[in-house]
Amino acid sequence: MPQELRFRDCQRQDHDRCLAIFDGNTPEFFAFQEREAFERYLTKERLPYFVVEDGQGIIVACGGFVIERGEADLAWGMVERSVHGQGIGTFLFDQRLEAIRKTGASVLHMDTSQKSLGFYKRYGFRVEKETLNGYGPGLHRYDLCLNL
Numbered sequence: 001m002p003q004e005l006r007f008r009d010c011q012r013q014d015h016d017r018c019l020a021i022f023d024g025n026t027p028e029f030f031a032f033q034e035r036e037a038f039e040r041y042l043t044k045e046r047l048p049y050f051v052v053e054d055g056q057g058i059i060v061a062c063g064g065f066v067i068e069r070g071e072a073d074l075a076w077g078m079v080e081r082s083v084h085g086q087g088i089g090t091f092l093f094d095q096r097l098e099a100i101r102k103t104g105a106s107v108l109h110m111d112t113s114q115k116s117l118g119f120y121k122r123y124g125f126r127v128e129k130e131t132l133n134g135y136g137p138g139l140h141r142y143d144l145c146l147n148l
Helices: 012-024 032-043 088-103 117-121
Strands: 006-009 049-053 059-068 071-079 107-112 126-136 139-147
Touching: 006 088, 012 032, 012 049, 012 059, 012 071, 032 071, 032 126, 049 071, 049 088, 059 088, 071 088, 107 117, 117 139
Parallel strands: 071 107
Antiparallel strands: 006 049, 049 059, 059 071, 107 139, 126 139
């Protein structure tokens, strides 16, 4: 994992960089039609959303979560395409999981494609539902759950 990663709250001035990370991961990890939903999510008030900066202060990842009725849902986690496989996604997930645990949530839900399914299964997530082409042609959706 790269040294000197910093996890912090996402600010309005970070939105363009988060959208650029989304764009760099499309269409392999996100469908083009999801961009508008991600833009809307970024503008919602008071939703926990974070960025990860590298040692030079460049945002290399972002992701958040939502808490409802004592359960958490991961939301819009992504890593800059050029630094995939360097442990940044693990850092982002671990930091979000720590923040979620502080809320007292008992269950963590999320959805992902087959491209990231193995990553989350390593943490003990179980597949609750599979939807072929759920995000778009060739991009299947997996609904996952982890008891905290």
